[in-house]
Amino acid sequence: MTTQVVCPDFWFAIPSIVLEDCSTLREKTEKIGMIARAAAIFAVAKICVYGVAGKSKDETKFLKLILEYLELPQYLRKRVYPISEDLRFAGLLPPLRIPSHLVAADESKVRVGDIRDGIVIRKDGKLFADVGLRNYVALSGDATSNQRVTVRIESVGNGLSASIIDRSSIGSYWGYSVKAYSSLRELFNSLKPAFAILTSRKGDNIQERWNTLTYRIGGAQNTLVVFGSPKHGLPEILEHERFSPPPNSVILNTIPKQAVETVRTEEAIVATLAILNLART
Amino acid sequence: MTTQVVCPDFWFAIPSIVLEDCSTLREKTEKIGMIARAAAIFAVAKICVYGVAGKSKDETKFLKLILEYLELPQYLRKRVYPISEDLRFAGLLPPLRIPSHLVAADESKVRVGDIRDGIVIRKDGKLFADVGLRNYVALSGDATSNQRVTVRIESVGNGLSASIIDRSSIGSYWGYSVKAYSSLRELFNSLKPAFAILTSRKGDNIQERWNTLTYRIGGAQNTLVVFGSPKHGLPEILEHERFSPPPNSVILNTIPKQAVETVRTEEAIVATLAILNLART
Numbered sequence: 052m053t054t055q056v057v058c059p060d061f062w063f064a065i066p067s068i069v070l071e072d073c074s075t076l077r078e079k080t081e082k083i084g085m086i087a088r089a090a091a092i093f094a095v096a097k098i099c100v101y102g103v104a105g106k107s108k109d110e111t112k113f114l115k116l117i118l119e120y121l122e123l124p125q126y127l128r129k130r131v132y133p134i135s136e137d138l139r140f141a142g143l144l145p146p147l148r149i150p151s152h153l154v155a156a157d158e159s160k161v162r163v164g165d166i167r168d169g170i171v172i173r174k175d176g177k178l179f180a181d182v183g184l185r186n187y188v189a190l191s192g193d194a195t196s197n198q199r200v201t202v203r204i205e206s207v208g209n210g211l212s213a214s215i216i217d218r219s220s221i222g223s224y225w226g227y228s229v230k231a232y233s234s235l236r237e238l239f240n241s242l243k244p245a246f247a248i249l250t251s252r253k254g255d256n257i258q259e260r261w262n263t264l265t266y267r268i269g270g271a272q273n274t275l276v277v278f279g280s281p282k283h284g285l286p287e288i289l290e291h292e293r294f295s296p297p298p299n300s301v302i303l304n305t306i307p308k309q310a311v312e313t314v315r316t317e318e319a320i321v322a323t324l325a326i327l328n329l330a331r332t
Numbered sequence: 333m334t335t336q337v338v339c340p341d342f343w344f345a346i347p348s349i350v351l352e353d354c355s356t357l358r359e360k361t362e363k364i365g366m367i368a369r370a371a372a373i374f375a376v377a378k379i380c381v382y383g384v385a386g387k388s389k390d391e392t393k394f395l396k397l398i399l400e401y402l403e404l405p406q407y408l409r410k411r412v413y414p415i416s417e418d419l420r421f422a423g424l425l426p427p428l429r430i431p432s433h434l435v436a437a438d439e440s441k442v443r444v445g446d447i448r449d450g451i452v453i454r455k456d457g458k459l460f461a462d463v464g465l466r467n468y469v470a471l472s473g474d475a476t477s478n479q480r481v482t483v484r485i486e487s488v489g490n491g492l493s494a495s496i497i498d499r500s501s502i503g504s505y506w507g508y509s510v511k512a513y514s515s516l517r518e519l520f521n522s523l524k525p526a527f528a529i530l531t532s533r534k535g536d537n538i539q540e541r542w543n544t545l546t547y548r549i550g551g552a553q554n555t556l557v558v559f560g561s562p563k564h565g566l567p568e569i570l571e572h573e574r575f576s577p578p579p580n581s582v583i584l585n586t587i588p589k590q591a592v593e594t595v596r597t598e599e600a601i602v603a604t605l606a607i608l609n610l611a612r613t
Contacts, residue, residue, distance in 0.1 A: 081362070088599060094591035106431030148593040224591040227421050258610050306606065310375035310505040312429040318373060318602055325587065326610065 052304045058284040059245075059331065060273040061324070063090065064099035065280075066229075066288065068113040069316050072281040076142045079110070085317040090118075091147040094224040096273075100231045101238045103280070111231045117141055118229045123199075124152045124168050126183030131170065131199070143165040148186055151201075158184045161211065165204040165240040166221060168305035169213075171196055176208045180213060188213040200223065211294060235277070244275035247300035250323055251285045252309070254302035258324065264301075274331075276323060278316050340526075340612065341554035342605070344371065345380040345519060346561075347569065348392040348512075350597050354416035355560040358421045361519070364398040365425035366598040371399075372428040374605040375485070375505040377554075381512045382519045384561070384569055391394055392512045397541055398422055399510045404480075405449050407434045407464030412451065427591045432482075432507045439465045442492065446485040447502060450494075461494060469494040482506065516558070525556035532566045533590070535583035537605065545582075546611040555612075557604060559597050 081305040090098055095310055100114050118133060120141050132138060136315070146152065151168050155161050161184065169180035171194040172187060178194060179187035190280065192215035194200055201221070202213035214297055218225050232238035246267050258265065269276050279285035289296065296302070305323040314322070346367065353359040358385060381395050395399050401422050413419060427433065432449050442465065450461035452475040453468060460468035461474060461483055473496035475481055482502070483494035498505050513519035520528070527548050538545065549555050559568035570577065577583070582599055586604040587595055595603070 088592070088596070091592045092587065092590055092595055092599060093602075094589065145596065149591055153593060255471070261610075306373065306609065308375065308609070309373055310430055311369070311372045312434060314373055315426065318369060321602040322373075322598055322606030325606045328544075328587065328589070329607065 057306065058094040059095060059268070059271055061097055061276065061327065061331070062097040062099060062244065062273060063174060063276040063278065063320065063324070064235070064240070065114070065278050065320075066103055066283070067100050067102045067109045067114065068106045069114070069278075070110045071106075071283075072199070072315075076137075078108055079113065079143065080117060080140040082285060082317055083114060084121065084141075086320055087118055087121040087146060087147060088229050089317065089320040089324055091149045092321075093328050095227050095324070096224075098227050098229045099238055099242065099275070100229065101235050102231075102233045103283065105290065106283070113137060115229050115231055117255065118227075119253045121147055122149075122151075122226050122229070124183060126156070127168065127170055127181065127199075135153060143169070143255060149226050150224060154183070154327045156183065158186065158211070160175070161204055161205055161207055163204055167202055167213070167223070168217070168226075169200055169202050169203065171200055173199040182213070184211065186211060190215065209311055232295070235288065235292055239294075239297060240274065244273035245273050245299065246276045247277060247296060248323075248327070249250045249277045249289075249296055249300060249302045250305055251279065251287050251302050252314075253286050253304075254304040256307045257305045260303060261330075264303075266279060268327065268330045276327065278323075281313065282317055336561060340549070340552055341377040342374060342526065342552060342557065342608065342612070343378040343380060343523070344376055344557040344559065344601065344605070345516075346395070346559050346597065346601075347381055347564070348383045348390045348395065348560075349387045349561045349564065350395070351391045352387075352389045352564075353596075357418075359383055360394065361398060361421040361425065361465070362407065363455050363598050364395060365402065365422075367601055368399050368402040368428060369426060369509050370598065370601040370605055372430045373602075374609050376508050376605070379504075379508050379510045380519055380523065380556070382516045383508065383512075383514045384564065386517060387564070394418060396512055399508075402512070403430075403507050405435070408449065408451055408480075410461065411462060422535045429599055430507050431505060435464070437464065439467065439492070442485055442488055442489055444485055445499070447506070448483055448494070449507075450481055450483050452479040452574065453482055463494065467492060471496065496504055515575070516569065520575075520578060523556065526552035526554050526580065528556040528558060528577060529604075529608070530558045530566050530570075530581060530583045531600060532560065532576055532583055533585055533595075534565070534567055534574065535585040535589075537588045538584045539588060541582065541584060542611075545584075549608065549611045555608070556607065559600055559604075560595055562594065564566050
């Protein structure tokens with residue numbers, strides 16, 4: 052599969068209490084699975100999890116675990132994740148099948164220039180990477196044991212070798228990263244998004260902001276889309292945190308005339324990214 | 333909750349083999365649950381299930397069962413559906429919470445003019461309806477036992493009475509109906525949609541058709557959106573059925589530049605309806 056270059060970057064943010072409406076591990080896992088799928092479909096580069104002060108049900112660790120588990124190519128999962136109760140239902144989730152997952156499994160089909168994700172292994176003082184092939188590949192570059200890396204195959208045939216590359220140099224979508232922040236304020240201060248869209252039923256109707264929106268998304272290096280939680284909408288979280296979003300942000304209702312009482316966060320993410328995907332050229 | 337009048341009608345169609353990628357009853361039930369939620373969020377009036385000749389895994393009956401079960405107000409479910417293996421996981425699904433579900437549970441809060449869904453009961457030669465209150469309401473109008481009806485409360489206080497009304501007279505979204513067709517051809521011939529959008533990765537980029545699309549949706553009494561199945565896209569189904577969609581239809585890719593190999597049908601429905609919702613004024 053070839054994926055066209057997607058520019059500018061899309062990031063989205065979900066609160067650490069986003070699982071508050073789930074009662075079982077299975078439900079929680081499934082909700083995160085849908086969120087990961089939404090990120091993958093729309094080539095989201097970064098998923099941010101932000102804390103909400105004073106709320107219980109903070110699930111930052113679990114959210115990060117499942118999101119990162121799903122983003123990792125299947126061939127590396129056993130190496131990275133020991134069997135654990137938290138991952139009990141993660142294997143049942145629909146795979147993302149993003150470009151990093153769709154690489155050759157057969158070593159004879161690997162070509163110079165192929166990009167693969169791998170885990171660094173140090174053996175007899177030399178560096179190798181497990182990239183899901185029968186043999187480890189010899190690795191050039193600086194890395195530590197067990198580090199997750201993206202590599203470019205440099206030679207095949209008489210032993211595979213590869214060099215570590217920066218994901219941003221790939222030029223097309225490869226996968227997402229996950230990062231946790233203690234609050235929405237810390238997220239904005241640290242990430243400094245070029246443009247931010249906060250989603251709320253109480254926001255401006257996106258239809259009425261469409262033209263400025265496409266202009267602003269097209270002109271920004273990155274756009275952060277922020278979602279609230281099932282029981283605590285963004286306006287409530289903003290007020291609770293006494294945080295005013297910076298001037299380069301808008302509050303939008305992306306589902307005007309919704310016919311249900313509450314749109315679930317995972318539904319809002321798919322719906323919103325589907326719309327914003329059209330504003331990205 | 334007040335829901336604004338939504339006009340024109342949206343209908344969507346899914347193939348009877350849409351569950352072909354599910355292996356368990358639970359997975360199947362959950363996929364249908366997501367499809368029902370999508371219909372509810374975007375005030376879809378009709379869900380059509382179309383058969384695909386020669387394909388196994390036809391699940392028309394099961395799809396209709398779960399979709400109709402979810403659309404029925406919770407207070408009527410026990411009366412309509414005996415316990416069955418097919419419904420084993422249906423009770424775990426997130427509720428739709430559409431307007432028909434959000435009515436007063438307490439008889440003292442019922443007012444003249446309230447709209448409620450009910451089931452007809454014949455007792456001593458007289459007609460009543462179970463509308464989820466402590467007492468049955470006396471019913472005027474013609475109906476048969478066990479028929480599902482929508483009623484308007486006509487008097488309260490000294491015994492409740494109600495009259496049967498046509499859902500289309502409500503003037504705002506109330507819920508969806510489900511109808512099965514033997515094929516896509518029969519669906520088009522029988523339903524005669526004013527405008528139809530067939531979704532396919534191979535269709536025209538929706539961005540490039542946006543202006544004509546809003547014009548055509550706005551001018552049509554109803555718009556039918558057709559989806560393929562996980563393993564059989566719409567172009568394949570059309571060719572297999574030797575069916576050419578009528579001239580008042582377009583084939584569109586609603587998720588340009590998707591970064592995953594396959595978008596699941598339930599994801600495509602949320603994404604597509606979210607976009608088309610903005611073209612509906």
